[in-house]
Amino acid sequence: xxxxxKRILSSLMVMGAQSPDRAMSIDELAGKxxxxxxxxxxxxxxxxxxxxxxxxxxxxxRKVYLTRxxxxxxxxxxx
Amino acid sequence: xxxxxxxxEYPPRIIGGLARHAEGLSKALAxxxxxxxxxxxDFPGAPYEEAHPPLYVHRVxxxxxxxxFHTWVMLFxxxxxxxxxxxxxxxxxxxxxxxxxxxxxxxxxxxxxLMRVPLVMTFHSTxxxxxxxxxxxxxxxxxxxxxxxxxxxxxxxxxxxxMKSEVxxxxxxxxxxxxEIPNAVxxxxxxxxxxxxxxxxxxxxxxxxxxxxxxxxxxxxxxFDDLIRALAVVQKSIPDSRLLVMGDGYMRGxxxxxxxxxxxxxxxxxxxxxxxxDLVDAMKSSDMVAVPSxxxxxxxxxxxxxxxxxxxxxxxxxxxxEIVEDDVDGLEVDPNSPSSIAKATIRLLSDRALASQLxxxxxxxxxxxxxxxxxxxTLEVYxxxxxxxxxx
Numbered sequence: 001x002x003x004x005x006k007r008i009l010s011s012l013m014v015m016g017a018q019s020p021d022r023a024m025s026i027d028e029l030a031g032k033x034x035x036x037x038x039x040x041x042x043x044x045x046x047x048x049x050x051x052x053x054x055x056x057x058x059x060x061x062r063k064v065y066l067t068r069x070x071x072x073x074x075x076x077x078x079x
Numbered sequence: 080x081x082x083x084x085x086x087x088e089y090p091p092r093i094i095g096g097l098a099r100h101a102e103g104l105s106k107a108l109a110x111x112x113x114x115x116x117x118x119x120x121d122f123p124g125a126p127y128e129e130a131h132p133p134l135y136v137h138r139v140x141x142x143x144x145x146x147x148f149h150t151w152v153m154l155f156x157x158x159x160x161x162x163x164x165x166x167x168x169x170x171x172x173x174x175x176x177x178x179x180x181x182x183x184x185x186x187x188x189x190x191x192x193l194m195r196v197p198l199v200m201t202f203h204s205t206x207x208x209x210x211x212x213x214x215x216x217x218x219x220x221x222x223x224x225x226x227x228x229x230x231x232x233x234x235x236x237x238x239x240x241x242m243k244s245e246v247x248x249x250x251x252x253x254x255x256x257x258x259e260i261p262n263a264v265x266x267x268x269x270x271x272x273x274x275x276x277x278x279x280x281x282x283x284x285x286x287x288x289x290x291x292x293x294x295x296x297x298x299x300x301x302x303f304d305d306l307i308r309a310l311a312v313v314q315k316s317i318p319d320s321r322l323l324v325m326g327d328g329y330m331r332g333x334x335x336x337x338x339x340x341x342x343x344x345x346x347x348x349x350x351x352x353x354x355x356x357d358l359v360d361a362m363k364s365s366d367m368v369a370v371p372s373x374x375x376x377x378x379x380x381x382x383x384x385x386x387x388x389x390x391x392x393x394x395x396x397x398x399x400x401e402i403v404e405d406d407v408d409g410l411e412v413d414p415n416s417p418s419s420i421a422k423a424t425i426r427l428l429s430d431r432a433l434a435s436q437l438x439x440x441x442x443x444x445x446x447x448x449x450x451x452x453x454x455x456x457t458l459e460v461y462x463x464x465x466x467x468x469x470x471x
Contacts, residue, residue: 010147
């Protein structure tokens with residue numbers, strides 16, 4: 001995996017988006033990363049396709065959170 | 080004795096061997112009648128509180144966002160401290176605080192001084208070996224916390240002789256302060272019967288194929304790239320050999336591409352994360368388990384393979400070289416060497432008598448590595464820590 005999706009994965013974990021009830025909007029994620037939404041969405045596609053993240057929609061807002069596999073993978077660099 | 084065990088991973092949050100260690104040790108201490116409170120991070124689907132007296136698991140939710148991994152670690156340590164304070168009020172102060180690796184050192188040190196309770200630290204790894212002595216600011220922080228933990232702890236535990244000597248040499252800790260207590264394995268978990276045919280079908284192993292299984296995080300440390308390169312060589316001698324890789328990580332795409340490049344993609348299965356039951360089934364259905372790590376402070380997976388009765392090929396590194404005696408209960412290979420892995424694999428898969436001999440001896444040797452034994456040695460360390468704790 002390239003560095004960019006890895007960065008998003010790690011950011012989702014440390015910002016607490018680790019379960020559906022703590023999902024983070026893609027706008028908010030883009031803001032925290034200081035990137036435009038379309039760039040973040042392309043990185044998220046890699047994570048979703050790999051099974052590391054899931055997209056959800058709440059009141060018309062698209063959100064993202066990590067799967068169990070995503071949390072473990074994001075943590076694995078440090079163990 | 081009342082023990083507060085601080086660990087960032089505890090099942091089902093299993094990142095590496097640390098989770099298995101924390102679980103095995105905590106359960107063994109509790110089975111001896113000691114009150115153990117595990118303070119750990121939350122995980123989707125796991126309850127925040129588990130009570131199996133005298134073992135209690137308290138999962139902590141980190142309520143604030145952090146900008147980076149390392150600041151997040153500092154933050155979750157504050158939430159650990161808060162939970163420790165609550166538990167001390169609810170159950171009474173502990174006799175020992177036990178932290179694992181750098182990740183819970185800040186909470187452990189704070190709790191030690193606030194409650195005047197001895198601290199014990201177990202090293203499962205060190206930053207310099209994990210990051211190949213990186214000079215990044217983050218590595219400096221982690222290395223600093225490791226030193227701090229080893230300084231503040233009344234006693235330090237290393238999970239292998241190799242780990243012990245690393246701690247003594249890196250952090251200038253007196254050898255008398257550091258005790259080697261190896262990891263262990265729950266042998267009973269591997270004694271159940273397994274439907275080998277069904278298991279092999281599940282993982283698309285064709286009849287007659289020789290199954291090589293490898294388990295672990297898909298990171299450079301684990302050396303699975305060397306194993307895939309070795310498989311390409313093995314295939315020339317043993318065309319019906321197949322590789323099953325269990326685990327996930329950042330290198331998955333890279334390893335899949337490498338398998339394709341080496342012409343072994345059709346003979347390699349990447350299973351991703353699997354359940355404990357799947358892991359036991361696969362090991363008991365394998366013709367060989369490979370542990371080709373470049374660096375391994377211990378290597379619980381080797382013990383699991385021995386308990387499962389799977390012939391073992393391991394790198395001659397760290398704790399692995401202490402667990403396995405070459406040509407006695409497994410075969411050792413050079414790290415970073417696909418040719419060495421291939422040579423040992425061909426030898427093992429071609430000689431069923433050798434495989435049977437190694438397995439028989441490994442099954443005897445693995446009996447030494449019980450959690451009951453580790454818990455008894457850990458209790459001796461706790462007693463010594465209580466006698467030697469200082470708070471200046």
